[in-house]
Amino acid sequence: MQIRAARTLVFTQHEGGILGCNYLSKSVFGCDTGLISVLSETSDWTDVEALVEGPFQGDSEAVEALIGYSAVVVEGSELARKEEEYISEWHWNVPTGMMHFCLEDPDIMSIEESEAAQIERVAHEPQPPLFMRNPDSLPRVALPSGGKAATLLELMARRRTVRAAAAPSISLSQLADCLYAGMGITGFTANCVGSLPLGMTPSGGARNPYEAYVFVRNVDGLEPGIYHYSALDHDLARVSDATPRLSELIGGQDWADEMPCMIVLTADLRRTMWKYRDPNAYRVVLIEAGHIGQNVMLAATQHGLTACPTAALSQARIRSLLDLKRITDAPVYAMTLAVPGIEQGAGASIQ
C-alpha cells in the first residue's frame, strides 16, 4: 500500500500543543513538530512498510492512526481521488477551501438541543440587540407607509415561514411559478467571451451558479421523485424515482415530512470560479442563494403558500440522491412549499 502526506493539511497552535486539520475530510488530530517533519518528507507516494520501518520504528498502529485521521492518504482511495480533484479544480485560496469543506455536513442540532443551548447561554451572555432604532438625539424622518395600492409591498409583508401544511399537495402551476420566479432565464446578455443568462434575480458576473432540484412528494400531475428544473426551458425532468423523507435532507427537521415538495438549490461553483479567481466570489455565490430564495418565497406567498427556507442541509445525502459527484457542486439552500397550516407551539421551532 502506498501513502503520502495529505495535500490539504493545515496546522495551528492550540492549548500549548499543535493541531493538524485535513480540511477536505474535516479531520482534526493532535500533532507535534516531529510528525510535521515526517509528513513534509512524505509528500510523494511511499510504501507503507518503509514508513513503518523507517521514521515510525516499527509502530504500525501509529501509521494506521495517521491514515484514520487522514493526515496521510492512501493511493487509489476516495480521499486521494477527491484530493486530486481539489488540486486541479479549486481555484479559490486555502482559507476559502477550509471554510467551504469544513462547513459541509455539519452536525445539526435538534430543536430541543438548540433551545437548551440558548437557555444556558442567555443566563451568562445577553443576546445582542436584533435591530437598531434611531436615537431621539438624531433628527428622524418618518417615512410614508406603503398603503393599499402598494401590492408588491403588501405581498412582501405577507410572507411568512410556516412549518405546517394545511393540505397534502400543491398544484403544478404553483410550483412552476415559484421555480420561474427564482430561477427562470428571462434573457441573455453577452460579454467578451460569450453569452450569459439573465434572470429575475441578480448574479455576480451573470455567472448563474445555481441549479434547482425539486424533491416531489405530492404535487398535482407529477409522479413522486426528484426533478431537475431547466431554467432555460422552464420544464422539469425526473432524474430519480427516489422519495426520501424530506427531513432526511435537512438534518432531521421533521416538520418537512408533511410538506408536498422541497426545492433544493445547488451551486456549481465552477461557473463563478471560472471567471473570478478572487475568493470574495465565494461570498457572491452564497448571496445569490438569498436572492433566489426570496423570489421563490414571494411567488409562493402570492399563491397563498408558505415557503420554509433552510440552510441546514444534509449535504452528503443530497449529493448522493442527486448524483452530484464534482467537488465543486454544493447544495446550499432549500425551501419547502405548502399551503400554510397551524404550527404546533408556534415559534417553538425557530432554529
Ligand SMILES: Cc1cc2nc3c(=O)[nH]c(=O)nc-3n(C[C@H](O)[C@H](O)[C@H](O)COP(=O)(O)O)c2cc1C
Ligand atoms: C438562511 C436561512 C436558514 C433557515 N434555516 C431554518 C431551518 O433550518 N429550520 C427552520 O425551521 N427555519 C429556518 N429558517 C427560517 C427562519 O427560522 C425564519 O425565517 C424566521 O423564524 C423568521 O420567520 P419568517 O420567515 O416568517 O419571517 C431559515 C431562514 C433562513 C433565511
